Amino acid sequence: MNPPRSPAFPATRWSIVAASQRPDDPRASTALADLCRDYWFPVYAHIRSQGRSQQDAEDLTQSFFQRILEKHPLTHATPERGRFRNFLLASVKHFLINQHEHAKWPKPSASPPQPTSRTNSTPC
16 A cells, blocks of 8 residues: 655544554554554655755655654654644654754764874884
8 A cells, every 4th residue: 555645744543643652552553554654745745845855855754753663752642732743743843953963963983093193203
């Protein structure tokens, strides 16, 4: 089955969100897979609308959903706190900020810096 290709966010199925929030529930992994499938393209389209290239947007979208699968932030999503669409968009915004900040960090060098040689130095 092909994922939905509409940039519009689908109507929230809170029962699926709730099922995804209980890792001890055997239906949780299926619920998470459903949410990732249903929301992948709208999240991707949102990231593209931020000026990212197709490849960058695909990579960032995959990383975003990987983080959801690893960190389980959906436990904070409830109907009382607002629309699921807004929760996801805020999560994507914070994710992109973190990615941007991480990209600015200096990369570790592959090898330690070598001392500069001195042509007129005498051994100690």
